[in-house]
Amino acid sequence: MSDEHKVIPETISFSYSNFIKLLESLVNNFGSAGESMIFQIGRDYGLHYCQDALTRLPSKEMELPDLFKYVIETASEDGWANMELDEFNLQSGSINVVLKQNVFKPNCTLLHSPQCFFLRGYISGIIKELTNIDYMFFSSECYANGDEHCSMKLIAQVR
Amino acid sequence: MSGVPVSVEEKRFLRHIHASGLKLLEPKVTPEGIIYKGLDPGEFGWKQILFLLKSLAQKGHLDEEDYDRAIFCPACDSPHVYSKYACPIDKSIFVRKVTLLQHTTDGYQGEKAAFEKEDRLICPQCSGDLGQAHDPNTRDPTLKEIGFSYECIKGGHKFEKPHVLHFCPDCGSMFDYKTARYIALFSYSLTQQALNLLNEDTDIEEKLEPLYAYLKSKGFDVSYDVTMVGVSGSTHSFDLAAENEELTLLFDYSLGDTSKLVILLGKKMDLPGHEVVLLDFRNNDEMLNLSKVYNIKVIRVQEEGWALVIDSLITKPEEPSKKNLTRRGLWGRKRE
Numbered sequence: 461m462s463d464e465h466k467v468i469p470e471t472i473s474f475s476y477s478n479f480i481k482l483l484e485s486l487v488n489n490f491g492s493a494g495e496s497m498i499f500q501i502g503r504d505y506g507l508h509y510c511q512d513a514l515t516r517l518p519s520k521e522m523e524l525p526d527l528f529k530y531v532i533e534t535a536s537e538d539g540w541a542n543m544e545l546d547e548f549n550l551q552s553g554s555i556n557v558v559l560k561q562n563v564f565k566p567n568c569t570l571l572h573s574p575q576c577f578f579l580r581g582y583i584s585g586i587i588k589e590l591t592n593i594d595y596m597f598f599s600s601e602c603y604a605n606g607d608e609h610c611s612m613k614l615i616a617q618v619r
Numbered sequence: 620m621s622g623v624p625v626s627v628e629e630k631r632f633l634r635h636i637h638a639s640g641l642k643l644l645e646p647k648v649t650p651e652g653i654i655y656k657g658l659d660p661g662e663f664g665w666k667q668i669l670f671l672l673k674s675l676a677q678k679g680h681l682d683e684e685d686y687d688r689a690i691f692c693p694a695c696d697s698p699h700v701y702s703k704y705a706c707p708i709d710k711s712i713f714v715r716k717v718t719l720l721q722h723t724t725d726g727y728q729g730e731k732a733a734f735e736k737e738d739r740l741i742c743p744q745c746s747g748d749l750g751q752a753h754d755p756n757t758r759d760p761t762l763k764e765i766g767f768s769y770e771c772i773k774g775g776h777k778f779e780k781p782h783v784l785h786f787c788p789d790c791g792s793m794f795d796y797k798t799a800r801y802i803a804l805f806s807y808s809l810t811q812q813a814l815n816l817l818n819e820d821t822d823i824e825e826k827l828e829p830l831y832a833y834l835k836s837k838g839f840d841v842s843y844d845v846t847m848v849g850v851s852g853s854t855h856s857f858d859l860a861a862e863n864e865e866l867t868l869l870f871d872y873s874l875g876d877t878s879k880l881v882i883l884l885g886k887k888m889d890l891p892g893h894e895v896v897l898l899d900f901r902n903n904d905e906m907l908n909l910s911k912v913y914n915i916k917v918i919r920v921q922e923e924g925w926a927l928v929i930d931s932l933i934t935k936p937e938e939p940s941k942k943n944l945t946r947r948g949l950w951g952r953k954r955e
């Protein structure tokens with residue numbers, strides 16, 4: 461292996477349409493299991509993203525809701541969506557996030573079904589990293605269903 | 620895309636089509652939606668039917684042929700649409716069609732309205748009776764239609780080609796070709812692949828009978844074709860499910876295709892706390908080896924001893940500790 465190939469690149473990028481094709485191929489080949497795989501990929505990504513974001517905290521003394529807000533606002537800068545915290549209730553185990561300019565919107569409206577499994581996992585991964593509790597997708601407002609906004613409600617998993 | 624898994628709903632709809640006995644499903648636009656001639660929609664809504672047909676065709680279970688087009692309302696998605704003519708200048712729908720007639724005997728020509736006297740057509744020049752006003756079949760051969768135009772009643776504009784507008788009585792929207800949804804409608808017929816699947820299902824249910832009976836004897840509620848919503852919100856279908864107060868066992872079957880195991884793994888990840896089992900009808904050794912890697916139980920229903928696997932799940936449900944799992948990382952790195 462040459463020296464050139466030993467260097468792991470810091471970032472790689474591919475186009476939106478290629479990313480969508482990647483997700484589509486999972487669903488086309490594995491059906492609902494493909495959606496689950498996309499969720500898991502998103503969840504792992506959310507976990508790692510959160511770990512990284514926490515190393516760059518502006519203040520060490522932040523309450524959990526503020527931490528979550530900080531992480532999703534940082535994540536919004538990556539362009540997945542502008543994520544805003546609507547509800548963060550650890551007692552009831554309920555978290556609601558509003559996603560403005562969700563990048564998956566064109567596919568949701570075109571296919572008339574939610575295409576946000578990656579972002580569901582992503583948010584669930586961030587919550588898991590912060591709370592060490594598994595949160596599951598509960599409901600959403602979705603463009604695919606004709607809703608005006610996109611939002612996701614996640615609830616703590618009862619095991 | 621043959622080989623792609625069919626959902627419970629899709630399978631139910633395939634059975635529904637098969638039971639109808641129709642060789643060809645032909646679409647028809649009605650005020651209530653798009654229907655397929657001779658097919659009782661049953662439990663399925665018309666939009667759901669369109670979606671299921673498309674999906675089944677993509678999966679190779681239906682042959683799809685281009686058949687017709689329909690205009691859908693862009694506001695409410697209804698195909699219940701009427702067309703109206705409008706003035707191209709002020710967009711008023713209050714326009715009238717002006718037909719020009721000529722009486723060839725004396726050369727008089729003018730608007731049809733000039734000929735109309737009560738319900739007869741009378742030449743204004745020679746006063747000849749040229750037939751009934753509203754029945755072109757009774758017209759005198761010397762009366763010719765030489766052209767037409769449109770007139771806007773409100774603005775008085777005259778034009779040859781009116782602007783075509785569509786009106787949706789369901790939501791009251793008015794729209795034109797620019798915003799209309801112009802939808803292709805297809806006819807469908809069952810493929811051999813679909814017929815094989817339906818036959819296979821009947822065959823499989825017979826093979827599953829001993830397992831079904833065994834699970835029942837152990838006090839489980841057992842159902843075929845079950846759907847479950849996972850933590851991702853995705854809906855997963857299973858060929859068989861057995862449930863009691865403490866445990867849910869979810870089964871898929873395979874006829875030798877190892878991708879079924881990968882699919883089951885994907886579903887399992889989304890349903891923590893549930894046990895999944897693959898029923899292998901082809902005694903595939905590769906499947907058995909892979910199942911150990913994926914930590915999924917495989918049962919060879921045709922071999923002796925399969926009930927022991929069920930017993931082991933009932934008595935000791937497995938919940939592998941994630942802490943003990945070593946996950947392979949990229950470039951050989953390992954992470955705990």
